[in-house]
Amino acid sequence: MKAQILTSFLIGSNLVNAYALKPRVISPGEKLDKYDYVIIGGGHAGGVVAARIAENSKASVLVIEAGPLDQDEEIAIVPGKAGAIMGTKYDWNFTTVPMEFAGARSIAVPAAKVVGGGSVMNGMAFDRGAASDYDAWNDLGNKGWGWKDLLPYFKKHEHFHPPPKDIAEQYGITYEASAHGFDGPIHASYPPFQDPLSLPWIKGLNSLGIPKERDGHNGRALNVFWSPNALDPKSMTRSYVKPGYYLPATKRRNFHALLGNTVTKVVTKKVGKKIVVTEIEYTTGPGAAKQRVRVGKEAIVSAGAIGSPRLLQISGIGPSALSKSLGVTPVVDLPGVGSNYQDHSYQFVFNFLTNSTQAPPPTDAEAAAEYYANKTGPWTRSGPTLFAFLPFKTFTENATSILSSWKAQSPAAHLAAGSSTEVVKGYSKQVEVLTKRLATNLMAMTEYVWTGGSVLLSAQHPLSRGTIKAASTDVFQQPLIDLRYGSNPLDYKVLADSVRWLRKALQTAPELAALGPIEFAPGPDVQTDEQFAANFAGSITTMFHSCCTNPMQPQKIGGVVDDKLKVYGVDNLRVVDASIIPLIPGTHIQATVYAIAEKAADLILRGR
Numbered sequence: 135m136k137a138q139i140l141t142s143f144l145i146g147s148n149l150v151n152a153y154a155l156k157p158r159v160i161s162p163g164e165k166l167d168k169y170d171y172v173i174i175g176g177g178h179a180g181g182v183v184a185a186r187i188a189e190n191s192k193a194s195v196l197v198i199e200a201g202p203l204d205q206d207e208e209i210a211i212v213p214g215k216a217g218a219i220m221g222t223k224y225d226w227n228f229t230t231v232p233m234e235f236a237g238a239r240s241i242a243v244p245a246a247k248v249v250g251g252g253s254v255m256n257g258m259a260f261d262r263g264a265a266s267d268y269d270a271w272n273d274l275g276n277k278g279w280g281w282k283d284l285l286p287y288f289k290k291h292e293h294f295h296p297p298p299k300d301i302a303e304q305y306g307i308t309y310e311a312s313a314h315g316f317d318g319p320i321h322a323s324y325p326p327f328q329d330p331l332s333l334p335w336i337k338g339l340n341s342l343g344i345p346k347e348r349d350g351h352n353g354r355a356l357n358v359f360w361s362p363n364a365l366d367p368k369s370m371t372r373s374y375v376k377p378g379y380y381l382p383a384t385k386r387r388n389f390h391a392l393l394g395n396t397v398t399k400v401v402t403k404k405v406g407k408k409i410v411v412t413e414i415e416y417t418t419g420p421g422a423a424k425q426r427v428r429v430g431k432e433a434i435v436s437a438g439a440i441g442s443p444r445l446l447q448i449s450g451i452g453p454s455a456l457s458k459s460l461g462v463t464p465v466v467d468l469p470g471v472g473s474n475y476q477d478h479s480y481q482f483v484f485n486f487l488t489n490s491t492q493a494p495p496p497t498d499a500e501a502a503a504e505y506y507a508n509k510t511g512p513w514t515r516s517g518p519t520l521f522a523f524l525p526f527k528t529f530t531e532n533a534t535s536i537l538s539s540w541k542a543q544s545p546a547a548h549l550a551a552g553s554s555t556e557v558v559k560g561y562s563k564q565v566e567v568l569t570k571r572l573a574t575n576l577m578a579m580t581e582y583v584w585t586g587g588s589v590l591l592s593a594q595h596p597l598s599r600g601t602i603k604a605a606s607t608d609v610f611q612q613p614l615i616d617l618r619y620g621s622n623p624l625d626y627k628v629l630a631d632s633v634r635w636l637r638k639a640l641q642t643a644p645e646l647a648a649l650g651p652i653e654f655a656p657g658p659d660v661q662t663d664e665q666f667a668a669n670f671a672g673s674i675t676t677m678f679h680s681c682c683t684n685p686m687q688p689q690k691i692g693g694v695v696d697d698k699l700k701v702y703g704v705d706n707l708r709v710v711d712a713s714i715i716p717l718i719p720g721t722h723i724q725a726t727v728y729a730i731a732e733k734a735a736d737l738i739l740r741g742r
């Protein structure tokens with residue numbers, strides 16, 4: 135791919151080269167020899183952290199991103215086309231290895247390869263977890279990462295727009311202004327089109343004793359609630375890192391971005407007793423010459439939940455045995471790198487609504503015409519704005535016994551073979567934290583996404599843990615990605631009970647039963663735990679929330695970064711992206727990624 139360098143340059147006092155350049159596109163030869171901060175990956179978190187650091191005009195910042203800039207194509211910015219970007223040139227197009235407990239299937243794991251990363255590719259659902267999800271991070275030993283600590287960063291990136299009056303009245307959309315930010319770069323708004331079948335779903339849940347929360351953004355992302363999309367209400371297009379952070383940053387003279395360049399190695403050196411990152415090695419493509427840039431202060435790895443652990447591993451920062459098997463000299467033995475892989479898997483329950491009086495939805499051509507003519511209609515909505523996140527005891531009487539079974543399991547029993555003692559200890563601690571919090575009604579266990587009859591069920595706190603392993607030192611060869619869905623059999627048990635509850639809800643809640651739902655998949659033949667497990671193994675797939683592969687937790691329990699996001703054992707290296715999440719929160723994770731990146735930038739700017 136043709137290398138692109140977008141730039142704006144610096145007169146930073148601490149720069150080696152004394153270019154006095156205006157913002158413009160330059161050739162690779164014009165890059166500086168050394169930058170204070172080199173950010174690897176200009177994706178979602180990387181784009182935010184780079185732009186924020188560059189607000190300090192004295193700091194020189196270079197972002198190296200493997201992908202290009204999107205060109206405002208429909209697939210990037212039109213809500214109704216969200217998802218169509220998967221499988222294109224903006225996707226790394228990763229697939230898993232055959233997954234042992236998921237029918238030996240390999241599945242696609244979309245991962246963005248474009249400026250703004252997942253913020254360009256995602257479904258624009260824009261919500262936060264419950265307070266308990268983040269307080270659990272604190273429980274693991276991470277000071278400053280509880281709900282109250284993160285709330286200012288959730289607000290900082292957000293520009294909230296209250297719902298239009300007519301929509302709010304028709305659908306009962308409520309919000310709490312105190313939970314929101316009003317001047318951040320990312321617009322959060324409610325599309326003018328909502329699904330009329332949302333109303334019987336809310337009423338049905340209410341009649342089963344599940345309350346509607348005023349606002350899921352206030353720490354109670356539980357039960358049923360409305361939530362905005364990452365949507366600019368003026369243009370009715372996606373609100374994301376490129377317009378919100380990246381383009382404004384390119385106007386700064388101290389900000390450079392090197393696009394279409396892939397980092398191949400974090401180069402370290404022993405200085406006294408310390409390991410220090412001295413250079414970053416990168417290239418324009420397979421077989422092309424490798425180049426280097428010097429790191430003045432810090433390197434920040436923001437290559438995503440798959441890219442970041444892989445890059446650390448091929449740089450000798452990771453499990454030493456893996457480094458050696460790759461022919462890499464180990465730099466720091468960090469067994470947690472590439473472990474602890476978590477995701478929200480999902481399973482559909484498909485229903486026909488035999489009594490629905492809803493008119494058939496418009497065709498794609500009609501929806502497109504309406505969108506382009508008036509910026510109204512179904513294409514203004516990318517995905518769900520109504521959420522149901524149910525606490526464990528809400529949907530199964532087996533919650534207590536399942537939690538007891540979790541605690542009784544031998545921690546190593548279901549982890550990947552060869553997991554280190556530290557990783558096993560970390561997992562054990564995570565189970566302890568989760569079982570305590572899931573026993574309350576303050577943490578969600580299953581998300582139910584109502585799609586007007588059919589329902590997508592997603593396990594929010596899986597016990598299965600996957601792995602990412604570099605297959606070779608070649609960054610252009612895909613790593614071994616193993617989500618290991620179902621490796622802990624209790625995950626399938628939880629999901630089976632989630633489906634059972636849904637079936638009952640659809641038949642007993644009067645507002646839902648009135649729609650005449652008839653299930654056609656998994657279908658009435660699937661009843662026992664064993665039948666469910668077999669069904670899930672054949673169909674379960676990703677909800678695209680890969681995370682947790684460089685967990686922030688103490689090193690002795692398999693952590694990779696500390697609570698300042700600094701990599702253990704390396705003096706000037708941080709990781710800032712979804713990989714640092716220790717426990718996946720019960721939410722779609724993009725707002726959490728924004729908050730992580732905002733907090734990281736704050737730590738860096740304050741010299742922490």
Ligand SMILES: Cc1cc2nc3c(=O)[nH]c(=O)nc-3n(C[C@H](O)[C@H](O)[C@H](O)COP(=O)(O)OP(=O)(O)OC[C@H]3O[C@@H](n4cnc5c(N)ncnc54)[C@H](O)[C@@H]3O)c2cc1C
Nearest residue numbers: 175177178179200251252257258259397441712722723724
């Ligand atoms: C298909 C999809 C749908 C989703 N839907 C939603 C949703 O509706 N709501 C929600 O809340 N969340 C959603 N998410 C999740 C959310 O968008 C992601 O979790 C988040 O964007 C990840 O951010 P990140 O910074 O960790 O990684 P990324 O945004 O993936 O950034 C990593 C960047 O690093 C670059 N990179 C990787 N390796 C290298 C290298 N060696 N050299 C240089 N650059 C490199 C990549 O090209 C990429 O740009 C979705 C995700 C996907 C993939």
